Amino acid sequence: MDLLGSITDFQPYTEQESVAKKRLISLIKQYQHQILDRDCEAGHITCSGMILSPDLQKTLMAYHLIYQSVGWIGGHADGDPDLLSVALREAREETSVKEVYPISGKILSLDALPVPEHEKHGKIVPAHTHYNITYGLIAPENQKIADKPDENKNVQWISIAKIPEYCTESHMIPIYQKIISRMQDIQAQKSKILPEIVTPLLSWYQEHKRDLPWRKDTDPYHVWISEIMLQQTRVEAVKNYYTRFLNALPDVRSLAECPEEKLLKLWEGLGYYNRVRNMQKTAKILMTEHQGKFPENYDKIRALPGIGDYTAGAVCSICFGMPTPAVDGNVLRVMARIREDFRNILDQKLKSGLTAQLAGIYTPENSNSLTQALMELGAVICIPNGKPDCKNCPLQEICMAKANSSTALLPVRMKKSKHKIQKKTVFIFIAGNPEQNPESCRIAIRKRPESGLLAGLWELPNL
C-alpha cells in the first residue's frame, strides 16, 4: 500500500489522533515523500514499535538519551515508505532482538509528538514535530538484548503495570497505555476467530467443492493413496495416476503383493519413489498386523512407514471422524492470514500449536468436511504468492489480514538453513566404440542406496 493510502486507512480512536492524521495527510500532499526525511522542517514521519512479550504482560523499552526517559523503540523513516518495516528495523537495531514480529499490519496509533531542540552528534537539532506511526510488535523474552550506543541505554523488559514508574515523560504514558490496550483487543480477536470460521467455510465447501475422484467415498485406502500422491504433485496431474493405480491395485492386499517393477511402473512420472515403496511397506504391515485394514487409531496410523502427521490427520479425520486436523502449507497459509499471524509458519512449534487449536473446532460430524474444506480453500481461494481471491472467499468478513490489508505479507516463511550445494565428479564409462558401433555400446550405471535422496534409483557413477 502507498504511504498516503496506509495513513488514510488508519482509523483514529481519539480526537488527538484525528487531528494528527488530518495534519499529516495535508503534509504528505504538500511535501510528498520528503515527509519521510528527517530534515523536512515542517515535521517528519517516525515509526515506533510497542514491543510486548507474547503474553502481553511485559514491554521491551530503553532509556533514551535524548528524552532522558524510558520509552518505546522507534526511529526515523529515513525515506522508507514501508512503515511497518521501519518499525521492525528499529526494533531490531535498537534492542538487538532477532525474533520480533507484528501483532498486526494495522497502524495502532498516529501521534504528533513535539521534539524539543537538542544536540545530536555535536549539532543542534531545532525543535520540530514527529508524526509518529506506531505498530504493535511481539518479541519472545528469551532473547539476547543490547543497547544501541549513542541512542539508548538499559534496554530492558518491564512489566506493563510498572510503565508509569519507569517513564518520566508523563504525556507518553497514556499513549503507551492506549496502544497496549489495542494490542490486547487484537489478541482477544485472534483467540476468538477459529470457531467463527466453521459455518461459512463448511457451507462454501458443500457448494463449491471440486469433483475429484478421491472424494467419492471415505475408504481409508483411497484417501491414503490420494494424499500420498498429492504430496509434491498437482491435483490435475494426480487424477489420472490415481485412477490408473486403483484399477491396477484396488485394495491393500493387491498393493502388498505387487511386484516392485510393476509398482514403480505405476508410479512412473510422479517422482519421489520412496513414497510408493513406503506405501507397499505399509500395505504389508496392514496385511500382517491389521487384517488388511487401517486401524482406527491415530498413533498406530502415524507409526506406519511414510505416514506423517498430515496424512495420519487426513485419514483419521476424513475416514473415521476424528478431531485430527491435517495441517499442511495450504492450511498454515489460510490460518496465518485469517488470524493475521506473522510468526514463521516453518516453525514446528507453531504448527503443533495450531494443530491443537484447530482440533478444538472439530466434531465427529464435521471432521471429514472441515479437513477437506480447509485444504480446498487453501488450494483454490487463499492461494500463495500474495494473490488470494478474497472477493470470493467465504471468510472475507472474518479474515484479519484482509481487514488490515496485510494479505500480501502473509504467511511469513523463514528458512533456518540454506540448501546445500554438493559438487560431484560424474564418470561416463562406455564399453565399446561409440563412433564405430554405437548400437553395441554399453554404459555403466549403478543403483543408489536404499535410503536417502533418490533412494534406489539408477545413476551414473560419481564421487
Ligand code: SF4
Ligand atoms: S479473505 Fe483473503 S486472505 Fe483471508 S482467508 Fe479469504 S482469501 Fe485468504
